[in-house]
Amino acid sequence: MNGYWEYARTQLQNWQQDQNVFSRTSINAQPAANIPGASTRSDFRYHKQYHEERCTMQCMCIILLLRRNYAPLQPPLIIAGRWKFVIIVVGCVAAWYMGKLLANSMIDGSLQRALSAIQELALKATITAPFPKQHKCAHWTRCPAGTFAFLVLSGGAKFRPPQICFEDEMLLSSVKNNVGRGMNIAIVEAKTAKTVDTGNFDLWGGDKSERMIEFVKKAPDGSLILMTTYDDSYTRLTEDAKKYIEELGSRQIRSLTFRGNWVFLGTKGFTLPKNFQREKVLNSQKEGNRYGSWPAEIQIDGCFSPKTDYL
Incomplete structure (x- = not known):
């Protein structure tokens, strides 16, 4: 298990080196001398895609590394934070969707018709006795x-x-x-x-x-x-x-x-x-x-x- 975490650290270091390489190399450079085997523009793009996939895998390793470093410290707080994040995302999506529906209803007048119908039902359901008339x-x-x-x-x-x-x-x-x-x-x-x-x-x-x-x-x-x-x-x-x-x-x-x-x-x-x-x-x-x-x-x-x- 320790070797797995050492591998994650190695991937992190490689990711940092690759970032330095891409920062010094232009996409229009011909040839790309800093990247082995990339002598033409198309080869450079191919290797760029390769490095992007590699960086993605390295990022996953970084996440695992961070999880290893912080999970033993405060696991309840991380779990609570994750649930809070999920609730916030779901709430935002629901708010956006309801706002969209409400806006569409206000534009086409269906909301006003629905409110009017509810008001009519409430008036019909309410039984009020007339105020006694004084003679x-x-x-x-x-x-x-x-x-x-x-x-x-x-x-x-x-x-x-x-x-x-x-x-x-x-x-x-x-x-x-x-x-x-x-x-x-x-x-x-x-x-x-x-x-x-x-x-x-x-x-x-x-x-x-x-x-x-x-x-x-x-x-x-x-x-x-x-x-x-x-x-x-x-x-x-x-x-x-x-x-x-x-x-x-x-x-x-x-x-x-x-x-x-x-x-x-x-x-x-x-x-x-x-x-x-x-x-x-x-x-x-x-x-x-x-x-x-x-x-x-x-x-x-x-x-x-x-x-x-x-x-």
Whole structure:
């Protein structure tokens, strides 16, 4: 085995000598005195081919020699390096081939057609439920024919104003700029849904209870009185005002406390069925309020029938 490696070293030395010979000899030289037996140009080319084949064999011997010198040192690294080289070559070939296919597809438009087809399949396979449609006064269900939709929403703290809606007409809201701190009231004709009047009465900064009572008393019989609070409606709400609101059908006005929320659908000149939801109250608590010392908003909504609910 040692003689084999000695032969490889000899071939390496011969290869170096041949390189020196070819570096000093021109292909057009006639005769080629440095190469034995090469007296003509054709003989020189023949011997050149011979030396090229010889150099190839010598290079193989050099590779074997290098393998002998380095293989015992770090065989795992050489094997890993070979695998890395193979992976890089295969990756480059695959990348070139895929790039060629992609370029051809982009040119003839087949890629765009394929993407469009995939998009169409995705749209067909996706089942989406339509977003629920809101009806009059933001109801999720439509009121029966011949009835009027209504919504009474209280305020929240000092920055979420109340709303009163009747038959999809916003009677009181911040958009209309007709709401304020205290009690907010809208008066509607029960049989025609026609708006009679709206008003706001500050029950914190001033004594407006008497004015509020006079305002409601002017409403004609057969009217719906929609009432909601904003911020505080308890501090200056007098006893006479509470009694008059109870005459309109309230059962919870005396439960209202400081900064509490209250919504109410009152009637003047008629009554509502006993199972009709017409009132809610939510007072401020020491803990658990949504807005610090103010509770969350509350609301009542429904469908009023001038035929069956007008008693």
